Amino acid sequence: MNNMTNIVGKPMSTTGKPIFPAQKPRVNITEKPTGNFSTYLQQAVEGNNTIRFSKHAQARLKDRNIQMSAVQLQKINDAVCKAEKKGIKESLVLMDNLALVVSVKNKTVITAVNNKEIKENVFTNIDGAVIV
Numbered sequence: 001m002n003n004m005t006n007i008v009g010k011p012m013s014t015t016g017k018p019i020f021p022a023q024k025p026r027v028n029i030t031e032k033p034t035g036n037f038s039t040y041l042q043q044a045v046e047g048n049n050t051i052r053f054s055k056h057a058q059a060r061l062k063d064r065n066i067q068m069s070a071v072q073l074q075k076i077n078d079a080v081c082k083a084e085k086k087g088i089k090e091s092l093v094l095m096d097n098l099a100l101v102v103s104v105k106n107k108t109v110i111t112a113v114n115n116k117e118i119k120e121n122v123f124t125n126i127d128g129a130v131i132v
Contacts (some may be wrong), residue, residue: 004038057109062112072096079130080104088128095132
């Protein structure tokens with residue numbers, strides 16, 4: 001028998017010393033942040049346990065010079081929650097002259113289109129839409 005247990009149920013080695021699980025490395029929170037806007041946006045979104053943006057969506061936002069405000073992010077999150085309640089898996093979210101295709105299951109924005117490119121565009125692989 002390699003491991004023994006002491007009377008309080010803590011694992012002990014054969015030498016009688018307690019066995020502790022490896023500790024997680026500490027993160028230095030005093031370091032200055034590095035990265036670009038999309039990185040900060042992604043971190044902010046993930047930190048609030050809300051929607052995320054795929055790399056493709058981040059690229060489309062950047063290419064099309066689309067800036068997202070905190071209010072817009074909240075609207076998108078609310079739209080995803082509504083879609084989820086209705087059983088939608090892939091949704092088109094129309095908001096503020098923007099069209100976003102969102103994976104409701106993964107809470108991830110897949111792509112974004114602004115009002116200049118929204119006309120005569122076909123959105124596929126969606127099973128619902130939310131207009132906010």
